[in-house]
Amino acid sequence: MEYDFAKRTDKMNGTATREIFKLLSRPEIISFAGGLPASEALPQKEIAEIAASLLNGKDAMRILQYGTTEGFKDFRETLADYVKDVGIEGIDIENILVVSGGQDGIDLMCKSFLDPHDKVLVEDPTYLAVLQILNSYEAEAIGVKSEKDGLDLDDLEEKIRKHRPKMLYVVPNFSNPTGKTYSEKKRKAIAEITARHGVMVLEDDPYGKLRFEGESVKSLKSFDCAGNVVYLTSFSKTVSPGLRTGVAVGEKQVIRKMTVGKQGTDLHVSNLSQLIINEYIKKYLETNVERSLSLYKMRRDAMLGAIDKFMPSFEHTVPQGGLFVFGRLPGGLDAEKLLPKAVERNVAYIQGNVFYADGSGRDTVRLNYSNASPNDIERGIKALGALIDEQLRL
Amino acid sequence: MEYDFAKRTDKMNGTATREIFKLLSRPEIISFAGGLPASEALPQKEIAEIAASLLNGKDAMRILQYGTTEGFKDFRETLADYVKDVGIEGIDIENILVVSGGQDGIDLMCKSFLDPHDKVLVEDPTYLAVLQILNSYEAEAIGVKSEKDGLDLDDLEEKIRKHRPKMLYVVPNFSNPTGKTYSEKKRKAIAEITARHGVMVLEDDPYGKLRFEGESVKSLKSFDCAGNVVYLTSFSKTVSPGLRTGVAVGEKQVIRKMTVGKQGTDLHVSNLSQLIINEYIKKYLETNVERSLSLYKMRRDAMLGAIDKFMPSFEHTVPQGGLFVFGRLPGGLDAEKLLPKAVERNVAYIQGNVFYADGSGRDTVRLNYSNASPNDIERGIKALGALIDEQLRL
Numbered sequence: 001m002e003y004d005f006a007k008r009t010d011k012m013n014g015t016a017t018r019e020i021f022k023l024l025s026r027p028e029i030i031s032f033a034g035g036l037p038a039s040e041a042l043p044q045k046e047i048a049e050i051a052a053s054l055l056n057g058k059d060a061m062r063i064l065q066y067g068t069t070e071g072f073k074d075f076r077e078t079l080a081d082y083v084k085d086v087g088i089e090g091i092d093i094e095n096i097l098v099v100s101g102g103q104d105g106i107d108l109m110c111k112s113f114l115d116p117h118d119k120v121l122v123e124d125p126t127y128l129a130v131l132q133i134l135n136s137y138e139a140e141a142i143g144v145k146s147e148k149d150g151l152d153l154d155d156l157e158e159k160i161r162k163h164r165p166k167m168l169y170v171v172p173n174f175s176n177p178t179g180k181t182y183s184e185k186k187r188k189a190i191a192e193i194t195a196r197h198g199v200m201v202l203e204d205d206p207y208g209k210l211r212f213e214g215e216s217v218k219s220l221k222s223f224d225c226a227g228n229v230v231y232l233t234s235f236s237k238t239v240s241p242g243l244r245t246g247v248a249v250g251e252k253q254v255i256r257k258m259t260v261g262k263q264g265t266d267l268h269v270s271n272l273s274q275l276i277i278n279e280y281i282k283k284y285l286e287t288n289v290e291r292s293l294s295l296y297k298m299r300r301d302a303m304l305g306a307i308d309k310f311m312p313s314f315e316h317t318v319p320q321g322g323l324f325v326f327g328r329l330p331g332g333l334d335a336e337k338l339l340p341k342a343v344e345r346n347v348a349y350i351q352g353n354v355f356y357a358d359g360s361g362r363d364t365v366r367l368n369y370s371n372a373s374p375n376d377i378e379r380g381i382k383a384l385g386a387l388i389d390e391q392l393r394l
Numbered sequence: 395m396e397y398d399f400a401k402r403t404d405k406m407n408g409t410a411t412r413e414i415f416k417l418l419s420r421p422e423i424i425s426f427a428g429g430l431p432a433s434e435a436l437p438q439k440e441i442a443e444i445a446a447s448l449l450n451g452k453d454a455m456r457i458l459q460y461g462t463t464e465g466f467k468d469f470r471e472t473l474a475d476y477v478k479d480v481g482i483e484g485i486d487i488e489n490i491l492v493v494s495g496g497q498d499g500i501d502l503m504c505k506s507f508l509d510p511h512d513k514v515l516v517e518d519p520t521y522l523a524v525l526q527i528l529n530s531y532e533a534e535a536i537g538v539k540s541e542k543d544g545l546d547l548d549d550l551e552e553k554i555r556k557h558r559p560k561m562l563y564v565v566p567n568f569s570n571p572t573g574k575t576y577s578e579k580k581r582k583a584i585a586e587i588t589a590r591h592g593v594m595v596l597e598d599d600p601y602g603k604l605r606f607e608g609e610s611v612k613s614l615k616s617f618d619c620a621g622n623v624v625y626l627t628s629f630s631k632t633v634s635p636g637l638r639t640g641v642a643v644g645e646k647q648v649i650r651k652m653t654v655g656k657q658g659t660d661l662h663v664s665n666l667s668q669l670i671i672n673e674y675i676k677k678y679l680e681t682n683v684e685r686s687l688s689l690y691k692m693r694r695d696a697m698l699g700a701i702d703k704f705m706p707s708f709e710h711t712v713p714q715g716g717l718f719v720f721g722r723l724p725g726g727l728d729a730e731k732l733l734p735k736a737v738e739r740n741v742a743y744i745q746g747n748v749f750y751a752d753g754s755g756r757d758t759v760r761l762n763y764s765n766a767s768p769n770d771i772e773r774g775i776k777a778l779g780a781l782i783d784e785q786l787r788l
Contacts, residue, residue, distance in 0.1 A: 001620045001621045001645075002592075003651075004507070004592075006507050006512075007509050009506060009651055012651075012654045012655065042455065044449065044458060051666075055445055061438065064637075066430055066636065104659055104660045107658060111402070112403060113398070113400050129657075136505070136658045227395045241459060242458045242665035243665070244664045257397075257406075261403070263523075263526070264501060270638050272667065273667075
């Protein structure tokens with residue numbers, strides 16, 4: 001039978017890099033392509049202990065039965081307290097929706113606000129999956145220029161005037177793919193500009209806790225006076241991605257709309273995941289994340305050191321946290337064309353053009369340092385540097 | 395700020411019965427309104443044991459890290475074997491997508507196939523959440539008449555010709571809300587008719603294993619020759635709804651499309667849920683479900699007995715499994731108007747009109763018997779019968 005799929009699926013082709021990713025399962029490959037938290041930082045013992053205590057205790061039956069779409073009340077109370085850390089104050093549990101990882105929050109925000117042909121502003125470059133989700137809503141992504149400390153505010157306002165977007169999507173802490181962090185001044189200004197123009201903001205913050213250098217900056221949401229900002233964070237990088245748990249924080253009316261949207265998709269987040277994360281936040285999160293930071297810093301240092309040594313002509317960002325370094329290949333080399341050659345030499349990255357709304361940035365690459373040992377990082381960057389040098393000599 | 399929500403959300407108002415449901419948390423209420431599996435049947439000990447063994451064993455790290463959207467390979471192998479029981483043969487893991495409960499499977503099927511204004515045929519009455527999901531895709535639900543043994547085939551074919559629907563949604567085993575089961579003859583005929591007209595079928599089977607009387611019937615999918623049927627089942631009624639795990643089985647091209655759709659929503663089902671269900675299927679499912687059937691049968695018998703005694707003029711279905719009895723109030727009583735009066739007397743049900751595509755069936759009600767004791771069932775039906783008698787005398 002010939003299938004008559006929905007129009008929205010025309011541009012839904014899965015991860016652009018899927019074919020390459022298949023190659024990456026070869027054990028000899030040193031991969032800078034992923035975005036996984038360090039396996040060494042995953043708290044296996046603590047989660048085993050919490051799960052055992054939950055499933056043998058008074059919470060067992062409410063874990064096994066249906067829950068409510070909003071998420072457990074006690075977990076939402078924990079979360080309302082948790083986000084005070086990024087400057088979000090004065091909220092209650094009706095401002096909070098438990099989501100199945102950050103991805104679910106992005107999808108529900110789009111489901112609540114986007115009609116086909118609506119425009120959405122994104123940083124150029126931005127998180128790849130957002131571009132894919134926007135495709136699935138037949139919305140149009142428009143890139144906003146980016147500076148060292150966040151969006152170019154003139155370009156932001158100009159594009160708001162020109163395109164009348166419904167929404168702006170940003171990752172202000174250690175952005176995926178660039179690793180950049182927005183200054184407090186920029187966050188305030190973005191909150192003010194978008195409020196003035198009535199543009200919704202989705203502030204995605206999966207990496208904020210992974211700061212191993214410099215000073216924390218309050219969330220963009222903390223500067224929200226108009227109720228136009230939804231703050232999203234997940235426990236995929238700080239506890240475990242496999243449990244698929246995150247949280248969206250916003251005005252009650254918006255959270256209510258997202259909740260109705262979630263009722264139609266997966267009903268609610270796994271109850272077991274919710275209560276594991278709830279206990280983990282109360283008992284372990286701060287100290288365990290703190291402990292993992294030295295690991296992440298060591299790996300970033302290994303990557304920056306190796307780049308200095310073996311790829312000195314690679315212009316790149318210097319992240320103070322998170323998982324990624326982003327940069328530009330010398331001599332206008334095409335990162336997508338170079339990738340198969342890199343994989344032949346057992347090293348992988350993601351070509352940067354997939355993160356650009358218009359597919360530009362063909363000479364850029366994203367390098368992930370969080371899930372490889374310093375030794376492998378050095379070997380991988382060395383191989384990549386040698387390949388680049390050869391290509392430049394051709 | 396005034397929010398400019400997406401058009402699709404205009405008709406997304408959450409569960410129609412939400413306000414009533416809030417009242418139901420009062421402990422004195424005997425509720426026939428829900429659709430929960432019997433709490434007594436939830437396998438707390440087994441799940442605690444499996445979780446402990448998984449999180450302390452060799453699977454711990456793959457549970458905690460990211461998984462693939464399709465679901466774990468070994469779990470999909472178990473599932474490919476599991477569905478042989480309903481007559482689905484000759485498939486491999488690429489025919490299988492692990493979903494976050496049945497709801498997620500319905501949503502992904504709609505996401506893959508439905509454009510705004512597309513028509514979808516449903517049994518009249520049908521599962522309430524499907525009507526809500528169709529609203530969220532701005533698709534139109536059209537009811538097909540129902541007979542004792544399934545859809546009215548003449549009406550089905552007539553409505554296919556008239557409306558050119560993209561899809562048919564059916565619950566052939568112990569349907570929600572009616573508790574009816576389709577005969578094998580009807581299943582074959584539906585497979586044949588829809589294949590001939592190129593209409594997709596979503597066969598939703600959450601209750602099939604809960605048969606406490608009569609003979610099992612093979613799935614509609616087992617009669618699929620054209621590749622137009624997707625079979626969906628979940629472990630919410632047989633293991634635990636709180637773990638949010640189900641499975642969609644279909645042609646590879648369709649499953650691939652649904653997988654890309656899922657990549658954009660929640661990435662993948664909780665890894666812990668997947669592997670708990672995987673072990674549970676291998677070790678406990680058949681025997682534990684078998685054991686729970688006597689409980690469900692006892693509760694159905696209690697309800698049918700109480701109806702005979704206290705509501706003899708209530709015309710109703712006689713389910714051989716599943717969770718629901720559906721019927722018509724005498725004298726054209728309006729079930730929605732009656733509900734607040736029933737709740738005053740500490741008994742609740744769901745008014746049947748919410749299950750009809752066109753909102754008709756105003757004198758019908760759905761009664762759930764799975765999550766109340768025989769004693770409470772008798773007391774609740776007695777109170778409801780007395781109320782009905784009074785209303786008829788007015």
